[in-house]
Amino acid sequence: MGKSALITGISGQDGAYLARLLVDKGYKVYGAQRRGASLNTARLEELGVLNEIETVPFELLEYANISSVLNQVAPDEVYNLAAQSFVGTSFDQPLYTGDVDGMGVLRMLEVLRSMGSKARFYQASTSEMFGKVKETPQNEETPFHPRSPYAVAKLYAHWIVVNYRESYNMFATSGILFNHESPLRGAEFVTRKVTLALARIVQGEQDVLSVGNVEAERDWGFAGDYVEGMWRMLQQDEPDDYVLATGRTTKVRDFITASAKALDLDLEWDGEGEQTTATDKKSGKVIVRVDPQFFRPAEVELLLGDAAKAKDKLGWEPTVQLEELTEMMVRADYDRIKNGSLKF
Ligand code: NAP
Numbered sequence: 477m478g479k480s481a482l483i484t485g486i487s488g489q490d491g492a493y494l495a496r497l498l499v500d501k502g503y504k505v506y507g508a509q510r511r512g513a514s515l516n517t518a519r520l521e522e523l524g525v526l527n528e529i530e531t532v533p534f535e536l537l538e539y540a541n542i543s544s545v546l547n548q549v550a551p552d553e554v555y556n557l558a559a560q561s562f563v564g565t566s567f568d569q570p571l572y573t574g575d576v577d578g579m580g581v582l583r584m585l586e587v588l589r590s591m592g593s594k595a596r597f598y599q600a601s602t603s604e605m606f607g608k609v610k611e612t613p614q615n616e617e618t619p620f621h622p623r624s625p626y627a628v629a630k631l632y633a634h635w636i637v638v639n640y641r642e643s644y645n646m647f648a649t650s651g652i653l654f655n656h657e658s659p660l661r662g663a664e665f666v667t668r669k670v671t672l673a674l675a676r677i678v679q680g681e682q683d684v685l686s687v688g689n690v691e692a693e694r695d696w697g698f699a700g701d702y703v704e705g706m707w708r709m710l711q712q713d714e715p716d717d718y719v720l721a722t723g724r725t726t727k728v729r730d731f732i733t734a735s736a737k738a739l740d741l742d743l744e745w746d747g748e749g750e751q752t753t754a755t756d757k758k759s760g761k762v763i764v765r766v767d768p769q770f771f772r773p774a775e776v777e778l779l780l781g782d783a784a785k786a787k788d789k790l791g792w793e794p795t796v797q798l799e800e801l802t803e804m805m806v807r808a809d810y811d812r813i814k815n816g817s818l819k820f
């Protein structure tokens with residue numbers, strides 16, 4: 477009989493790519509989905525996997541619900557991808573973020589421990605935990621310095637995973653993943669916000685893209701590559717922690733320029749800080765502005781990952797370069813706007 481997996485956060489970007497991967501590998505996949513006014517299935521539909529999984533109602537704030545789902549499903553593997561995942565929102569909703577992203581993980585581990593479950597557990601940890609970075613590039617040994625309520629909650633989750641592994645001999649693994657993007661990325665994250673806005677601007681549906689700190693640098697990879705790494709982590713003989721990253725970092729400003737270029741826009745940047753603008757050379761119009769409302773109370777200025785351990789132990793390497801990823805995202809958003817098929 478094939479293996480079974482429970483994926484929390486099934487409606488999100490990584491949930492959809494991981495569901496596609498595991499179904500293709502012959503897994504029975506249970507998608508844990510929280511209740512909303514309407515079911516959020518657009519990403520699963522886009523990857524053609526909605527009808528190949530079984531969804532189960534799930535809420536990370538509810539111990540009894542987690543317990544009944546895990547007891548009923550009794551999966552071989554659990555991928556905990558659910559989270560309040562937007563750093564900006566965590567400054568406005570720090571208690572909620574702490575409860576879902578920190579305590580929620582403890583609830584899952586406690587349920588699995590009390591069941592005596594042998595399920596292998598994957599926790600979606602994050603490069604945000606490195607925050608005000610202590611060294612560059614960052615690897616599994618780099619000390620943490622989180623800079624947002626999101627990152628602090630994720631750091632709690634990371635250490636409780638390590639603690640349950642060491643205390644109870646559970647197969648609990650933490651993937652410290654650097655930023656990964658795709659056409660399925662949520663529209664509030666900067667890459668997707670940029671590709672969507674520029675696709676609208678060239679089709680006359682928007683005038684200006686307003687952004688925050690364009691000097692921030694991120695190590696951006698493709699989500700499809702990163703879910704492969706998650707799966708490989710759970711196929712090892714022993715649980716451990718792994719960084720997944722591309723080893724290349726890019727400024728937000730340069731991602732905007734490259735996305736614009738993919739749409740035949742040639743940008744000229746001007747000014748500094750809050751006065752920064754970018755003008756489309758052909759039309760002479762300002763199409764990018766910096767708006768301080770998008771600045772964060774504490775910023776992570778630079779992330780650059782070293783995934784040597786994942787390459788060595790998992791045989792994992794990213795396959796999609798940033799240029800290809802940018803083109804993929806820009807094209808997808810251009811077509812969605814053109815066809816009126818934008819769903820998320
Ligand atoms: P995402 O698109 O924002 O998806 C988050 C998922 O969590 C959604 O399915 C959401 O459901 C669900 N969720 C939120 N609160 C919940 C709750 N209280 N109970 C149950 N489900 C809940 O995030 P992603 O980009 O796929 O990222 C997946 C995970 O990896 C997250 O934990 C994120 O923090 C982490 N991570 C992401 C990156 C990255 O670059 N993408 C890097 C490192 C780590 P709704 O659809 O109902 O909102």
Ligand code: G4F
Pocket residue numbers: 561562563564601602603604653654655656664665666667669686687688689690692693694728770771772775776777779
């Ligand atoms: O796209 P972002 O919002 O992603 P951020 O904060 O790096 O977090 C993402 O990656 C983490 C992994 O490192 C995940 F754990 C987390 O769940 C999420 O997926 O912002 C990237 C950078 C930041 O420095 C931000 O200040 O872009 C900067 N930025 C500049 N203007 C902007 C904007 N970010 C957003 N969202 N919107 C802007 O207008």
